[in-house]
Amino acid sequence: MESFVRHTGTALPLRRSNVDTDQIIPAEYLKRITRHGFEDGLFAAWRKDPGFVLNQPHHADVSILVAGPDFGTGSSREHAVWALQNYGFKAVLSSRFADIFRGNSGKGGLLTAQVDQSVIEALWTAIEANPDLEVTVDLEEREVRAGSIVAPIDVDDYVRWRLMEGLDDIGITLAHVDAISTFESNRPSFMPKTA
Amino acid sequence: MGRTLAEKVWESHVVRRFEGEPDLLYIDLHLVHEVTSPQAFDGLRLSGRGVRRTDLTLATEDHNIPTINIDQPIADPISRAQVEALRTNCAEFGVPLYSLGNVEQGIVHVVGPQLGLTQPGMTVVCGDSHTSTHGAFGALAFGIGTSEVEHVLATQTLPLKPFKTMAITVEGDLPTGVTAKDVILAVIAKIGTGGGQGYVLEYRGSAIEALSIEGRMTICNMSIEAGARAGMIAPDDTTFEYLNGRDHAPKEAEWDVAVEYWRTLRTDDDATFDAEVVLDASALSPFVTWGTNPGQGLPLSGSVPSPANAADEGERAAIAHALEYMGLTPGMPLRDIAVDTVFVGSCTNGRIEDLRAVAEVLKGRAVAPSVRMLIVPGSVRVRHQAQEEGLDEIFIAAGAEWREAGCSMCLAMNPDKLAPGERSASTSNRNFEGRQGPGGRTHLVSPAVAAATAVTGHLAAPSDLVSIV
Numbered sequence: 001m002e003s004f005v006r007h008t009g010t011a012l013p014l015r016r017s018n019v020d021t022d023q024i025i026p027a028e029y030l031k032r033i034t035r036h037g038f039e040d041g042l043f044a045a046w047r048k049d050p051g052f053v054l055n056q057p058h059h060a061d062v063s064i065l066v067a068g069p070d071f072g073t074g075s076s077r078e079h080a081v082w083a084l085q086n087y088g089f090k091a092v093l094s095s096r097f098a099d100i101f102r103g104n105s106g107k108g109g110l111l112t113a114q115v116d117q118s119v120i121e122a123l124w125t126a127i128e129a130n131p132d133l134e135v136t137v138d139l140e141e142r143e144v145r146a147g148s149i150v151a152p153i154d155v156d157d158y159v160r161w162r163l164m165e166g167l168d169d170i171g172i173t174l175a176h177v178d179a180i181s182t183f184e185s186n187r188p189s190f191m192p193k194t195a
Numbered sequence: 196m197g198r199t200l201a202e203k204v205w206e207s208h209v210v211r212r213f214e215g216e217p218d219l220l221y222i223d224l225h226l227v228h229e230v231t232s233p234q235a236f237d238g239l240r241l242s243g244r245g246v247r248r249t250d251l252t253l254a255t256e257d258h259n260i261p262t263i264n265i266d267q268p269i270a271d272p273i274s275r276a277q278v279e280a281l282r283t284n285c286a287e288f289g290v291p292l293y294s295l296g297n298v299e300q301g302i303v304h305v306v307g308p309q310l311g312l313t314q315p316g317m318t319v320v321c322g323d324s325h326t327s328t329h330g331a332f333g334a335l336a337f338g339i340g341t342s343e344v345e346h347v348l349a350t351q352t353l354p355l356k357p358f359k360t361m362a363i364t365v366e367g368d369l370p371t372g373v374t375a376k377d378v379i380l381a382v383i384a385k386i387g388t389g390g391g392q393g394y395v396l397e398y399r400g401s402a403i404e405a406l407s408i409e410g411r412m413t414i415c416n417m418s419i420e421a422g423a424r425a426g427m428i429a430p431d432d433t434t435f436e437y438l439n440g441r442d443h444a445p446k447e448a449e450w451d452v453a454v455e456y457w458r459t460l461r462t463d464d465d466a467t468f469d470a471e472v473v474l475d476a477s478a479l480s481p482f483v484t485w486g487t488n489p490g491q492g493l494p495l496s497g498s499v500p501s502p503a504n505a506a507d508e509g510e511r512a513a514i515a516h517a518l519e520y521m522g523l524t525p526g527m528p529l530r531d532i533a534v535d536t537v538f539v540g541s542c543t544n545g546r547i548e549d550l551r552a553v554a555e556v557l558k559g560r561a562v563a564p565s566v567r568m569l570i571v572p573g574s575v576r577v578r579h580q581a582q583e584e585g586l587d588e589i590f591i592a593a594g595a596e597w598r599e600a601g602c603s604m605c606l607a608m609n610p611d612k613l614a615p616g617e618r619s620a621s622t623s624n625r626n627f628e629g630r631q632g633p634g635g636r637t638h639l640v641s642p643a644v645a646a647a648t649a650v651t652g653h654l655a656a657p658s659d660l661v662s663i664v
Contacts, residue, residue: 017513018388018488022627027606031273033233033280045629070389074625076324078340096389099424100324100338107342158217173350176211176219180352183210183221190445190453191223192312194253195291
């Protein structure tokens with residue numbers, strides 16, 4: 001996994017709450033068996049509307065998503081993370097993320113930075129006034145900066161370390177394979193087996 | 196200090212604990228389906244890893260598959276490729292698979308419990324957010340993403356930070372006609388789609404204890420719709436009776452050992468929850484959603500809400516947006532909402548008890564001419580059971596379509612979907628925009644309300660129907 005220390009780019013103000021993963025990528029796009037090429041499914045239904053914020057030419061090169069509360073609710077599809085990344089997003093800011101989406105993002109290297117809703121509102125206003133506004137999400141310093149806005153971001157310590165180091169979870173776990181074997185040897189015999 | 200049910204199950208599965216790191220948790224059962232697994236198997240292949248415990252892993256085909264003409268090749272080439280990828284992967288890695296046509300095939304969350312594979316005190320995961328269903332047995336069960344699927348395949352463990360705990364206590368007797376689905380829709384409306392975020396929910400109280408295992412599964416299934424990854428119910432005699440004799444349940448002396456352990460899986464009297472919510476069962480009534488997330492629901496006797504009455508600007512915008520998408524006007528009685536389609540099925544309400552509830556309403560009645568009704572059993576076994584009981588004849592006589600098992604119109608990955616602008620009453624779990632087909636409009640309901648709605652053509656409860664003498 002690529003490491004993430006900080007990222008600077010332009011941002012998309014998405015004034016919606018409860019953006020569920022069916023909106024991020026509808027089910028019809030989930031049939032592929034690769035990890036690539038999901039950018040066409042990103043917000044597919046909303047993008048059919050010419051007025052949708054992502055369709056605006058002045059937001060063509062965005063790499064940071066600034067969304068309303070409860071982002072990523074619903075289905076566990078990691079395709080939602082891949083769609084955002086394939087499109088070019090490096091970070092999502094929201095005042096509250098759904099658990100599974102946030103976990104998936106951490107595994108795939110997409111930063112989900114939690115900030116107060118007041119910060120989201122300030123960013124929306126600032127970006128709408130100036131779509132070229134440079135926004136920096138700094139994982140090392142644990143803050144977001146945009147013009148005069150400087151605010152702390154809330155991110156789990158362990159996830160932050162993994163992202164900054166670009167570490168693969170499975171490799172970390174397999175270093176403890178002896179502990180797994182020991183645990184297995186003590187499992188009750190009545191527990192079910194599938195085969 | 197005492198421990199909660201969730202804490203007991205968690206503690207008994209910690210493989211490794213180290214300050215500043217997530218706990219490494221052992222996984223007792225890993226369920227797999229075709230949509231969230233191909234990239235995980237690919238990852239194993241790329242890194243030269245195998246599946247650590249094929250004997251704790253089980254795959255089934257459910258999301259993509261058709262519910263008619265299942266003896267023919269899957270028509271959609273992309274769906275077919277995904278199902279074939281699962282077959283290839285399971286064969287290559289040695290994972291047991293129940294394919295289309297097998298008597299054990301069905302929706303992953305219906306298959307596990309009916310085989311007796313889901314048992315109290317276990318950890319159960321699947322690349323599907325409705326894995327919370329299995330919490331009905333007192334298991335800690337939650338949905339995971341594809342990276343985690345690969346992690347469990349390779350290591351049979353997951354690194355996880357402990358959840359907080361929330362008690363959802365429902366005391367009293369449910370009024371006649373009020374079901375588990377109505378309870379959970381009311382819970383979600385009360386705490387919101389983010390209310391359970393970071394928590395394991397434990398449903399408790401006399402109304403929960405009185406529910407069947409099927410009803411408990413309906414409740415736990417939709418925990419994720421309240422933002423919680425897992426929901427649990429302490430196992431009791433109802434649980435043990437359901438499990439006893441099932442294919443993978445412990446047998447003979449081991450059964451006694453297991454039950455003795457399972458009886459310890461209760462929240463201690465002196466344990467404390469991080470949050471508590473209380474509902475009065477006697478005050479509940481049939482519940483339906485009007486909007487585009489599962490928290491936007493009201494009693495069937497209510498009316499479409501107005502953005503003008505919203506508590507804040509964010510809620511006002513959310514209501515206005517939902518009403519525009521749903522094509523509804525504020526103040527309209529919910530009972531006046533006419534539907535084109537009624538869908539009965541899904542991991543929420545696709546079990547035998549749900550089909551019985553639908554048959555009870557449909558018996559001797561007809562589906563309204565303006566309505567298409569799809570009844571999709573959650574598994575092949577549920578389908579066979581319904582046919583043994585003659586339920587299929589009631590459905591067909593009423594004018595409903597009786598289909599083969601699968602996820603079907605719950606998420607419309609197969610050909611069963613709403614056309615743009617079409618409106619459904621659905622026993623599934625999500626009313627998101629486009630969930631049942633692009634432009635489709637969904638109202639979440641109980642099986643009983645779905646059946647009554649099919650008869651009248653607009654949202655209705657069985658008590659609205661003229662009685663048949």
